[in-house]
Amino acid sequence: MATTPSPEPLDNRHRLPTLGEVLFRRTLPPVDLFSFYIYMRDQQRSVDYLDFWLDVTQHMSLCRHYVRELRRSNLIETPELEKAGSKRSSAVLDNMEQAGPSTEKQTPEQRVSAFLRTDSGSRHSHQNSQGSGQSMDRPRPSFMGTSVTNSPHNDSTPSGANASTSPGHTVARSDLKASAVKILYTYLLPGSEREIILPQGILNEITTHIEQNGRDDPEVFDAAKDYVFQAMERDAFPGFLKAKALGNIVPPSGMARLVAGLICMFGAFWTAFVLIFLDYPRSTRCFVIIPFAIGVYALLVQQYTVEPITAIPGYSEYTFMTFSRIREPFIRRLLIKRALMVLLWTVLVVAALSCLFIFVPGKRL
Structure with a gap:
């Protein structure tokens, strides 16, 4: 018992x-x-x-x-x-x-x-x-x-x-x-x-x-x-520990970020290819960083179920768009580490994609 x-x-x-x-x-x-x-x-x-x-x-x-x-x-x-x-x-x-x-x-x-x-x-x-x-x-x-x-x-x-x-x-x-x-x-x-x-x-x-x-x-x-x-x-x-101790968003929020991330990534790739094939200068192509950053960030948040914007200040989502402060010390430290990892991966992936589409030679079709 x-x-x-x-x-x-x-x-x-x-x-x-x-x-x-x-x-x-x-x-x-x-x-x-x-x-x-x-x-x-x-x-x-x-x-x-x-x-x-x-x-x-x-x-x-x-x-x-x-x-x-x-x-x-x-x-x-x-x-x-x-x-x-x-x-x-x-x-x-x-x-x-x-x-x-x-x-x-x-x-x-x-x-x-x-x-x-x-x-x-x-x-x-x-x-x-x-x-x-x-x-x-x-x-x-x-x-x-x-x-x-x-x-x-x-x-x-x-x-x-x-x-x-x-x-x-x-x-x-x-x-x-x-x-x-x-x-x-x-x-x-x-x-x-x-x-x-x-x-x-x-x-x-x-x-x-x-x-x-x-x-x-x-x-x-x-x-x-x-x-x-x-x-x-x-x-x-x-599953509860995975959802609450290793993440701070609920499935509906994760699904919303997945949809937003896919849309942003589609828009970023479409814009990047258009700017390349219309032979726009590299200074103009730098703007693809914005949709790439939003898309990669949203997809990584959905993948790791950690939202750094709320995790680092110490908040977790109970239900969709309902937040409460994280009071368990060990869980808060763990979520902060995972949030920083999400931010690090976001910077690395966005930097790689941006460099690829900014510095590739343009060719007007």
Whole structure:
């Protein structure tokens, strides 16, 4: 299972980022999560896979919030624990978090899942021991009613989870169930609204856990989440790095430059031959430098996907004619080097073509 990468200072990362760093927001534009989302939507045409991964991550955040809230609730409802000292309270919290089958090497996600699988029975026993008419599963404001968005502009936790941290906003167990069912019916079932392709074995296992076993813990989606992560890492992420780390224009801009470059080169060659065969003086033929420069520059920009006019000042194109500042230090240095290379090649090629058509002897036909 993909884990959160260790944060690394931006100035010390003299390399291209990994997919994990992008997904867990350890990078800056133009290789940030928002850029990857746009790339998956506009160029890869498979944004549903990224949305699935983000929704499963948000489901994990929702489960963590539910467990933390339930732990706080148990401490508040048993004030005698506070009198026993912080050591005892801490031990109770650890026992709650690791309820159910566990090992010493369990990850936080596995502990949350283990706790959620045993939560229903433990809450029932706790209510019986209370002897009161109050229920810990009393009606609460629904988390799923809160606006939750997949936009990578947001924090790593759902917007509803952020709102739920304040008093008066709680997460019910039914909200976890609704979240799991929503993911199943949105992405996984055949014919669903945004169906993604998964191995049949993984799909059957998830469907059985949710619909028959009633599970809603994060481990239900582990196999599918890992499969989607590996698919994006293998099929989409290399193209994303090529487009955003090695270039700063989008395909529509590249196509526009290709068309403009071809037109300018046709005009430059046509003008150069006309001036030669009409025996114009070399001082007049010097003007062919202008169309040659524009044409060669446009074609090299399209070939290298680097626009020096915007790359050197530190800007990259998100969508057609929409620019944002390059904030990743290593990427900015890399793009500046490539931009200077484009300018160098432009000067060399234009100089060669211009000398050829300026100094060749003219002959009037």
